């Protein structure tokens with residue numbers, strides 16, 4: 001059984017009587033990278049938080065599985081990597097131990113994942129002493145270690161240099177073969193490089209959504225066209 005499709009119907013987030021996001025109608029299914037783009041403050045982060053269950057929704061946010069099961073099949077990485085004050089190995093083993101894997105199996109899987117994310121040399125190192133790029137690779141490796149069906153990535157490269165960004169993008173693109181990656185980004189180059197679908201947000205609502213190639217070749221709305229040209233869109 002799959003947690004997808006995820007269906008949003010008239011979904012939103014209300015604070016102090018004001019809709020910060022919504023109403024949004026959106027359906028996520030299959031694999032690939034859905035890039036959530038749009039001007040600052042358009043609601044990209046809030047939309048991800050809403051889908052990930054971190055905000056009390058207005059309207060409907062429906063997974064194909066009961067909420068607790070759907071929750072177990074999704075993960076989130078944020079702009080600032082969140083790591084435990086323990087070794088890289090312990091960080092990677094943590095979600096596996098929570099999922100009930102034995103200590104030995106968790107350790108073996110953690111070591112394989114560290115190698116796949118170019119962290120094999122740092123297994124015994126304290127995660128809080130990693131560089132920014134390494135810490136983000138660790139956060140992503142840990143988020144993916146339970147093979148989630150959906151990965152929410154909120155500006156995961158915003159604080160990284162070019163080399164570290166390339167490493168994260170390569171892993172997101174690889175993960176997207178088996179996972180639906182929902183990537184909020186202000187970096188249009190990044191969206192062009194790895195997105196398969198685009199959701200263009202404006203004023204907390206979805207102004208346009210569709211396949212990335214068609215979107216970048218010819219957006220349907222004047223606001224998206226202006227945004228892609230680099231104009232300030234309000």
Ligand SMILES: Nc1ncnc2c1ncn2[C@@H]1O[C@H](COP(=O)(O)OP(=O)(O)OP(=O)(O)O)[C@@H](O)[C@H]1O
Pocket residue numbers: 015020038039040041042043044045046047186
């Ligand atoms: N905790 C909060 N309380 C009240 N309003 C908030 C809160 N967080 C965000 N907002 C508002 O919600 C709207 C959407 O913000 P959000 O951070 O989702 O946008 P964004 O597109 O991710 O922007 P950015 O690219 O600047 O991160 C904005 O108007 C913002 O000011």
